[in-house]
Amino acid sequence: MMASSDHLEPGEKGKISITVNLAGKRGNVTKRIRVHSNDPLKPITILTVKMLVKDRLHLNKYNAGEIFSKKCRTCHVERGKGKSGFELFRADCGMCHNGRGTAPSIMEMRKKPAKFITEAIREGIDNTSMPGFSVKNNGPLNDQQIESLLRLIKPR
């Protein structure tokens, strides 16, 4: 933050320049800057800057199924290989279904019928970022793995 000049005569104009360091930031970022002055009516003025920060790999909008493509596999497929249950959830689902992102958390998904959940994991959900994870849909998960996720989300 920098003010061009801190003493302004009547009628004079000034500038306040704001720089936000985005390294390591993700998601919605809001910064507030308080300007303290000798204006008796507005001793503090609050300036706000907002932005949605994404890392380089997620700047573009992708189709849901693209997470299984070559460039996305390392994070979205490889990590979950051979895993099941909670380990698998953490590897393949947690990056979105973490209660912070846009996708519903385990507790929210638990409210849905088991059939709906299985179907969603297998086939995906249209018009969302949820792809079909079944092998049939070019996804990485076999039936046992999908069943293990269902049991995690909806314990018997």
Add this chain to the structure above:
Amino acid sequence: MKRVVFILFLLLVPVVAYAQPSISFKTMEYDFGLMSQEDKAEHIFEFSNKGDRQLVIDKLTAS
């Protein structure tokens, strides 16, 4: 004489009361939209002193 001074004083009161600095911003909010982590988020807010006394910016604090 005392009375005259007093009346003069009363006449001056409004002048003193209205002479004050007034900070005025064109905009107080800016939305950068979608940014990459590698981007530099830089914005300049413009303001002016619309009052009739010198305006002093004491400090800027961030939160």
